[in-house]
Amino acid sequence: MKRFLIIALTVVTLGATAVAQKTIPHAVKTCNEVAARRTEIILPKVKGFNCYKGDFHIHTSYSDGSVTPAGRVVEAWMDGLDVIAITDHYESRSGERKFLKVIAPYSNDGEPIKYQPASKANCIMADFNAIHQEAVDQLKKSGYPMLLIKGCEMARNAETHGHFNALFLEDLNDLYDEDLTVAFRNVKARGGIIVHNHPAWRRKTSDKTEFHEQVYGEGLIDGVEVANGSTFYPHIVRRCIDEKLTMFGNTDEHTTTAHRFAPMGVYRTMTLIFAKELTEKAIKDAILKHRTIAYSGGSLIGEDSWLLELLNAAVDCRITKVDEKKGERTFLLINNSSITLRLRRGKTIYVLEPFKPVLATFGTDKQSGKLLNPTFVVDNMWGVDYKHPKAELEIDK
Ligand SMILES: [Zn+2]
Ligand SMILES: [Zn+2]
Known part of the structure; x- marks a missing residue:
């Protein structure tokens, strides 16, 4: 009787192993394939190009x-x-x-x-x-x-x-x-x-x-x-x-x-x-x-002309606040390109990171009494004779 039991148990165990072997897949994916991630560099249209x-x-x-x-x-x-x-x-x-x-x-x-x-x-x-x-x-x-x-x-x-x-x-x-x-x-x-x-x-x-x-x-x-x-x-x-x-x-x-x-x-x-x-x-x-x-x-x-065209196509410049008492205008600048732009005005540097808003306030010209337009030197642009171009941003374009 004891011997019969041992044989029976062995058969049952072997049978279970066979079932388990059948359910184990032979090849499994460790992760799902997705489309390759390309670095997208977004740049604006310039002069229709x-x-x-x-x-x-x-x-x-x-x-x-x-x-x-x-x-x-x-x-x-x-x-x-x-x-x-x-x-x-x-x-x-x-x-x-x-x-x-x-x-x-x-x-x-x-x-x-x-x-x-x-x-x-x-x-x-x-x-x-x-x-x-x-x-x-x-x-x-x-x-x-x-x-x-x-x-x-x-x-x-x-x-x-x-x-x-x-x-x-x-x-x-x-x-x-x-x-x-x-x-x-x-x-x-x-x-x-x-x-x-x-x-x-x-x-x-x-x-x-x-x-x-x-x-x-x-x-x-x-x-x-x-x-x-x-x-x-x-x-x-x-x-x-x-x-x-x-x-x-x-x-x-x-x-x-x-x-x-x-x-x-x-x-x-x-x-x-x-x-x-x-x-x-x-x-x-x-x-x-x-x-x-x-x-x-x-x-x-x-060439300065192409650099400035690219800058103005990339940067959205809007007036967000006008302080008539102080004679000041505040501009909201958004760089709609993947290229970081470094604008300088006197000693102040405005780093326009891709798609992040930046505020810049401009006052009044003391001599003419006119409100100043948003004008900068572009530190990461190089034109002729190793010089940075000077740019006036188009407002509310
Ligand atoms: Zn080569
Ligand atoms: Zn070479």
């Missing part, structure tokens, strides 16, 4: 960056950008050298394909169109409403020549020439534009060299980086205005923007482009007509 956020200077693991083209697309989208150009180096392709080493055991004869720098081989090894295509494929897969511009970077000696980006091209593989001027002419003949990058990099000045005088003089240069990464080149603002060139602010990202800009508490450096729509044609048109502002480390850099 949309304000798009772009970065026209980014590297990938195919030249000397550490992120793939697909990774760059995801990164730019998450950072709140609308348009980017991946601009890998023709001449510095340490990534390609590494790939060739990795695939060497799988080549037919076990010998790696020899890496040939462009300068030595007078040719390019990498298929630069394929690099762009990788980014295009990722964009299609992700479905982000972002625009990709085809580009590359050409470089020579920093002291005498420097680095330049070629943008808005169909074919990146037929531009290279040992003679940089000839390469520039190739870009222009194919409808591309050329941007002079980081003009004071590895030099003590941002002034033009003999080579620059020649290529600028020939009309081959369309724009200059007034900001690259976290560096601002103040002299370049005047050059752009005087010579009708477009101002750019780009990251020149080689690592990741999360690692480089996020710890500083700033958005990645970018170019704000005032265009009708997010198409290659409209963005190119805006660039050729110099409708840009560079944004870097919380500072806006550009």
Whole structure:
């Protein structure tokens, strides 16, 4: 009897385990997937144009960056950008050298394909169109409403020549020439534009060299980086205005923007482009007509007129109180943009954080006896000759 009981109990226990095993799922989600949280950067319409956020200077693991083209697309989208150009180096392709080493055991004869720098081989090894295509494929897969511009970077000696980006091209593989001027002419003949990058990099000045005088003089240069990464080149603002060139602010990202800009508490450096729509044609048109502002480390850099248009479009300024006895008016200022604006009046600083109201009281002009209008110096805007623009806010617009 006792033995029978033990057997019966064992059967019951095994049976219960079998039931339990059946009810335990084999794979469970630890959390539910939600849409990726992009950093939305809200900016107003300016003079009827949309304000798009772009970065026209980014590297990938195919030249000397550490992120793939697909990774760059995801990164730019998450950072709140609308348009980017991946601009890998023709001449510095340490990534390609590494790939060739990795695939060497799988080549037919076990010998790696020899890496040939462009300068030595007078040719390019990498298929630069394929690099762009990788980014295009990722964009299609992700479905982000972002625009990709085809580009590359050409470089020579920093002291005498420097680095330049070629943008808005169909074919990146037929531009290279040992003679940089000839390469520039190739870009222009194919409808591309050329941007002079980081003009004071590895030099003590941002002034033009003999080579620059020649290529600028020939009309081959369309724009200059007034900001690259976290560096601002103040002299370049005047050059752009005087010579009708477009101002750019780009990251020149080689690592990741999360690692480089996020710890500083700033958005990645970018170019704000005032265009009708997010198409290659409209963005190119805006660039050729110099409708840009560079944004870097919380500072806006550009032509005074565009800076002030942006300020007035972003700030809502209303009269909230009039004290006739004291001859004072109090204004309510609301910054309807994601960019913090720092306004100064004498020694008083008004920090207009995004979407937060600020009050400012203005009295009467002693000489004219007229009520003073809300006029400020904009501390985080830089115009020509390293100066802050002075702004009068539009009232009750
Ligand atoms: Zn460069
Ligand atoms: Zn670069």
